[in-house]
Amino acid sequence: MQPIQPAPAVSQPSVVIATSTPATMSAPVPVPITCADTPTVSQLVSKPQTGVVDEDGINLEEIREFAKNFKIRRLSLGLTQTQVGQALTATEGPAYSQSAICRFEKLDITPKSAQKLKPVLEKWLNEAELRNQEGQQNLMEFVGGEPSKKRKRRTSFTPQAIEALNAYFEKNALPTGQEITEIAKELNYDREVVRVWFCNRRQTLKNTSKLNVFQIP
Incomplete structure (x- = not known):
């Protein structure tokens, strides 16, 4: 009997497994949003x-x-x-x-x-x-409303009128209604304006007198 010869080795084709390289993911591009206000x-x-x-x-x-x-x-x-x-x-x-x-x-x-x-x-x-x-x-x-109250314009006295009013005040600090009317006509001012001036002048004198009392040592 002839000895059994071993079968020749059959070379197997090598299988190459290709490793796929992961694709590079690009970052998402932000969508620009414009919201400009309408100009006035x-x-x-x-x-x-x-x-x-x-x-x-x-x-x-x-x-x-x-x-x-x-x-x-x-x-x-x-x-x-x-x-x-x-x-x-x-x-x-x-x-x-x-x-x-x-x-x-x-x-x-x-x-x-x-x-x-x-x-x-x-x-x-x-x-x-x-x-x-x-x-x-x-x-x-x-x-649909009430009339708006307008502030009355403040009356400005001339230096001559102030001098005359002070002279009247020195003579009589509390004139009667008739005397106030005559003074107003003479100085060509409204009667109510003259009346208010005398009231303010008396109040000023009163406040000054009180101040002097407190200042006495």
């Missing part, structure tokens, strides 16, 4: 390059002039922003409140909002001025 009329008119008309075709110079004139005319009627706001809120709604009137006069408002407010304010102010021509009471009925 005041901001736009303060920029020379903007011009008098903005991109929406609104005449900013016209709005600025109207806002300035509106305030002047409102004050000439003796009305406050609160009175105007309350009157307009009652007829037009809360969009025309006192704060809206304040922002409009300061131009702290967007062009579109100003364009919306302008015709309403103009119509209301024209009506208020017509009512005022018929009398203060008619204006207050239109506004």
